[in-house]
Amino acid sequence: MKDLLSRREALKGLALGAGTLLVAGAVAADAAKPAAAPAPAAALPHVAASDPMALALAYVESAKSVDAKKFPNFKPEQKCSNCLQSKGKEGDAWVGCALFPGKLVNAQGWCKAYVVKKA
Numbered sequence: 725m726k727d728l729l730s731r732r733e734a735l736k737g738l739a740l741g742a743g744t745l746l747v748a749g750a751v752a753a754d755a756a757k758p759a760a761a762p763a764p765a766a767a768l769p770h771v772a773a774s775d776p777m778a779l780a781l782a783y784v785e786s787a788k789s790v791d792a793k794k795f796p797n798f799k800p801e802q803k804c805s806n807c808l809q810s811k812g813k814e815g816d817a818w819v820g821c822a823l824f825p826g827k828l829v830n831a832q833g834w835c836k837a838y839v840v841k842k843a
């Protein structure tokens with residue numbers, strides 16, 4: 725009887741050990757995979773006029789269409805490309821914006837959260 729119990733305990737221990745090895749192997753395989761690369765900027769979607777955040781911030785794709793009467797602090801030289809919130813290179817047609825993560829805004833666009841980027 726004692727032999728039977730110890731054999732049963734040994735088999736249980738073996739099964740647990742094999743399970744642990746399988747889990748450890750799976751974790752190690754996941755750790756070895758390279759992290760997913762972030763999407764290139766060109767692959768990001770453009771902010772749609774119907775985007776709730778765009779509506780809330782009165783975002784427009786062209787600063788030329790800003791209603792100066794509605795936004796008296798707007799200045800014609802203000803546009804996404806020279807806004808503190810924008811992330812892009814000089815000459816990019818579309819740039820990232822801290823207020824629209826995962827999307828691009830038009831470099832010639834504007835919204836009421838505009839803050840001048842200091843040189």
Ligand code: SF4
Nearest residue numbers: 804807809810821835
């Ligand atoms: S916060 Fe600046 S970069 Fe973003 S949409 Fe508004 S004006 Fe453009």
